[in-house]
Amino acid sequence: MCALCGVLGGAEHWADAHPRPGAFTRNTSPLERRRERARRVAEANRILALFGLKLSDWQGTAFRLATRTGKVELVGDLGHLWAAAERLLGRPLDPLDPVLLARLGPEA
Template structure:
């Protein structure tokens, strides 16, 4: 989505509820669980909280993340290093279901 269209939208494009989700809260929790598999190699965890997400590091640092559009920049800032969810090692870990 371009910046102009994004300015008219409310939330991130991935925020829509999946057809098989019971509630928006359940869907956010499911997304956080999937994201945690990609965040684990970076020492980070994500939890659904009050319609948002809380990203936490192993050292206790935390940041409130509005949605998945803000997740990776926040992960890099919190982790102090580049976080590439498309890295071959991360993708292999996701394929194994880790």
């Protein structure tokens, strides 16, 4: 997405489901948008668990990322997830690392 579309698009992250008229989305009702958000959290947790991290929804407005030792960071949207994970762990992470993808299995 270009920067201008991001600015004109509103407060939501461009990848989040939203109810704006004219926007292409299959998640038109609030319940469908919450389900989609829960699916994204579950999928992110498949990867984050390999690093000892857990993501949870925080009131439908942000995400809570936590380590096993109790460090927590609030993340505004999934676009900022990996940077937050790197800060919490103190090392770089690559969610597309071939070794990591092999550990996730063929459905990754």
